[in-house]
Amino acid sequence: MAGVNGDGAADAAERNGRDPPAPSEASVALDGVGKTYPGDGDGGSVRALDDVSFSVADGEFVCLVGPSGCGKTTLFRIAAGLAEATDGRVLLDGAEVTGPTTDMGVVFQEYHLFPWLTVAENVGFGLERSDRSPAEREARVDEMLDLVGLTEFRDAYPKSLSGGMKQRVAIARSLAVDPDLLLMDEPFGAVDAQTREMLQRELLDVWESTGKTILFVTHDVAEAVTLADRIVVMAADPGRVHAIVDVDIERPRDRGDAAFAERVGRVRELIGAGP
Numbered sequence: 001m002a003g004v005n006g007d008g009a010a011d012a013a014e015r016n017g018r019d020p021p022a023p024s025e026a027s028v029a030l031d032g033v034g035k036t037y038p039g040d041g042d043g044g045s046v047r048a049l050d051d052v053s054f055s056v057a058d059g060e061f062v063c064l065v066g067p068s069g070c071g072k073t074t075l076f077r078i079a080a081g082l083a084e085a086t087d088g089r090v091l092l093d094g095a096e097v098t099g100p101t102t103d104m105g106v107v108f109q110e111y112h113l114f115p116w117l118t119v120a121e122n123v124g125f126g127l128e129r130s131d132r133s134p135a136e137r138e139a140r141v142d143e144m145l146d147l148v149g150l151t152e153f154r155d156a157y158p159k160s161l162s163g164g165m166k167q168r169v170a171i172a173r174s175l176a177v178d179p180d181l182l183l184m185d186e187p188f189g190a191v192d193a194q195t196r197e198m199l200q201r202e203l204l205d206v207w208e209s210t211g212k213t214i215l216f217v218t219h220d221v222a223e224a225v226t227l228a229d230r231i232v233v234m235a236a237d238p239g240r241v242h243a244i245v246d247v248d249i250e251r252p253r254d255r256g257d258a259a260f261a262e263r264v265g266r267v268r269e270l271i272g273a274g275p
């Protein structure tokens, strides 16, 4: 059986930082990241993350899964420069991340679109502060709308769009500034199952055509197996890397395939959710 690297924390720890790429060559590398939330006076402090180390290579698609409370959101916020780690560091192309940067596109479950702006204006929002000319900005917006199939909705307002379309706008907006890395936190969590599968296919198309590096957080193991080159499985109390699973199945992946089912069962077992 190919694909699963290590059954437990020891094996995962052994792979951390050693699995290609080495952190210095990686697009993004988490190096010994820890996070302790201070107690609120009544309760003690919470060790949300402990010594989390893994890296995502240039152009790689990595999914992060784990049980509720294992620190996925905390890790995502630290990787995005939206929260500070207590220990360790995050490196983007070798440089330490100290705050939000346009080198990363960030997509959340909630679309965070501006309701008073049109689809095109939402997509172009991050370009306002770039040094592109107005014509260049407009061309970039058109290119992004074409990429996510929303050209005919360029002048629509978010309230008239479905959840799936809103998330496409959010993805187009995050890609418009041409970030090296796309960080996605449960981006398809708010849409129905059919739309979710469509968005997964579309995201893979975008990934293949742009060559972006993607770190994608999800609760949905089948989603992770559909998308990822590798799956980082976390464990809780404290949040840590439990195992890293290679998904060396050719794309597009067939959910009815035995290899697909084997990876899903394996990852579920590692999470402790049963086969």
Ligand SMILES: Nc1ncnc2c1ncn2[C@@H]1O[C@H](COP(=O)(O)OP(=O)(O)OP(=O)(O)O)[C@@H](O)[C@H]1O
Pocket: 037, 038, 046, 047, 048, 066, 067, 068, 069, 070, 071, 072, 073, 074, 075, 239
């Ligand atoms: N602001 C905070 N203050 C104190 N503790 C926190 C804070 N945010 C998160 N925690 C704690 O840190 C741990 C990790 O939380 P986090 O939300 O990162 O996990 P998660 O894996 O994203 O959970 P879920 O899958 O349920 O969204 C939990 O024990 C949580 O209670």
